[in-house]
Amino acid sequence: MILNLVFVYKKKIYIPILLFVVLSIWNCKPEKPKLNIPSTPPEWEYNPVPFNLSYPQHFPPISFPIDNPLTMQGVELGRKLFYDPILSGDGTQACADCHKQANAFTDPSPFSTGIDGLQGNRNAMTLINLAWAPHSLFWDGRAHSLEHQALGPVVNPIEMHNTWKNASNKLQLHTQYPRLFYEAFGTANIDSNLVVKAIAQFERTLISGNSRFDRWIKQEIIPTALELQGFNLFITDRNVNAGISGADCFHCHPHSNGMFTDFLLHNNGLDNEPFADNGLGELTGNPSDFGKFRTPTLRNWAFSAPYMHDSRFQTIDEVINFYSSGLQHSSTIDPLMKNINDNGVQLSPQEKQALKAFLMMLNDTSFITNPKFSKPD
Numbered sequence: 001m002i003l004n005l006v007f008v009y010k011k012k013i014y015i016p017i018l019l020f021v022v023l024s025i026w027n028c029k030p031e032k033p034k035l036n037i038p039s040t041p042p043e044w045e046y047n048p049v050p051f052n053l054s055y056p057q058h059f060p061p062i063s064f065p066i067d068n069p070l071t072m073q074g075v076e077l078g079r080k081l082f083y084d085p086i087l088s089g090d091g092t093q094a095c096a097d098c099h100k101q102a103n104a105f106t107d108p109s110p111f112s113t114g115i116d117g118l119q120g121n122r123n124a125m126t127l128i129n130l131a132w133a134p135h136s137l138f139w140d141g142r143a144h145s146l147e148h149q150a151l152g153p154v155v156n157p158i159e160m161h162n163t164w165k166n167a168s169n170k171l172q173l174h175t176q177y178p179r180l181f182y183e184a185f186g187t188a189n190i191d192s193n194l195v196v197k198a199i200a201q202f203e204r205t206l207i208s209g210n211s212r213f214d215r216w217i218k219q220e221i222i223p224t225a226l227e228l229q230g231f232n233l234f235i236t237d238r239n240v241n242a243g244i245s246g247a248d249c250f251h252c253h254p255h256s257n258g259m260f261t262d263f264l265l266h267n268n269g270l271d272n273e274p275f276a277d278n279g280l281g282e283l284t285g286n287p288s289d290f291g292k293f294r295t296p297t298l299r300n301w302a303f304s305a306p307y308m309h310d311s312r313f314q315t316i317d318e319v320i321n322f323y324s325s326g327l328q329h330s331s332t333i334d335p336l337m338k339n340i341n342d343n344g345v346q347l348s349p350q351e352k353q354a355l356k357a358f359l360m361m362l363n364d365t366s367f368i369t370n371p372k373f374s375k376p377d
């Protein structure tokens, strides 16, 4: 008891003394130099207008990041940046050079070429309905948001090969950008954080929801018998014992959320070990992740060939043949590839035709021609 009292007594004295010492040291620190914020001309206005993103009712609600709500000014700025080669090291390459609208925002060449003529070993990805991508961007899922993702390509040596300092400086010296950033974010002090916020806002508007499939859901059209048969194959588990044909696609490419991807990483049986590219395993080093890649959406495949992370398939028929009878056994193949013992779901030629007819329903020409997504004037 006495000891306790002494302790409390001492603490009461020491704490204020300690605080005093800390505060005096803090006060002695030299004041940080003031940031050189460009002065904003009086005619510039920061008056952001919320962007009303419309999307089909059969899509789930979007959870927008609280620190980056969509605004008209932010989306338009993001669109300009997406199409502007100013972000690349030598001013020759924009995001849009590898993500072309006519190709559902991917690159028709198997491996895109960066500004130094170098190529990676993965196909560029489509940018479709990424407002719903919860995390796991890139083939190996290494980026956790669109903002985080957009930091990558600008400094990637085999892509735009720039530094963020250089990119921000160039934007800062530009005749239009400081004002556009001011109008979108209330500051003309441009940094990587604001650049990726604007680009991510634009990317969230890239919505495809007007395919024949969507119009069927909206009861605007009636599918043909062949399309319906293909749909049933798509959503059915094959069961050899019960004599039921099925293509088993919906597990990883769900139609129910309207996305045709679960945004998860799987090994869909493309290869046997050792894998040329370990996918998620390259990142984690964990052998149980080897060969796993992010499921891509099936929307707009007609515009986005070649297929798979390494562009191995040129046509949808090759893809269907692979799932039908080309699966490779490996230790990490996904348990959802249930027909591995038969090397695939074993579709008849007629069933392949039906499945293809249904997959055709996922193409949406209005997406690749939407003027709101194209290069701004």
Ligand code: HEC
Residues within 6 Å of the ligand: 082, 087, 093, 094, 095, 096, 097, 098, 099, 112, 113, 114, 115, 120, 122, 123, 124, 125, 126, 127, 130, 133, 136, 137, 138, 139, 140, 146, 149, 150, 153, 154, 158, 159, 160, 199, 294
């Ligand atoms: C040189 C070509 C090239 C350029 C330039 C480029 N990308 Fe990509 N992009 C790719 C490739 C290749 C991938 C897949 C890479 C991987 O998974 O490792 C990709 C993946 C992506 C993804 C992931 C999509 C998903 O579903 O996970 C997004 C988003 C993206 N890029 C946006 C951008 C933005 C924004 C820019 C400009 C700042 C940009 N890209 C510039 C080639 C490029």
Ligand code: HEC
Residues within 6 Å of the ligand: 247, 248, 249, 250, 251, 252, 253, 265, 266, 267, 268, 270, 292, 293, 294, 295, 296, 297, 298, 301, 304, 306, 307, 308, 309, 310, 319, 320, 323, 334, 336, 337, 345
């Ligand atoms: C176990 C999950 C799973 C199942 C089941 C599945 N897929 Fe996939 N699919 C994937 C993954 C993962 C990829 C990417 C693989 C890669 O590139 O390494 C993919 C890629 C694709 C691609 C290429 C898309 C592109 O943009 O490159 C198509 C097309 C495709 N699948 C169609 C189908 C069809 C049709 C079925 C049913 C016959 C099916 N998938 C069943 C997981 C699955």
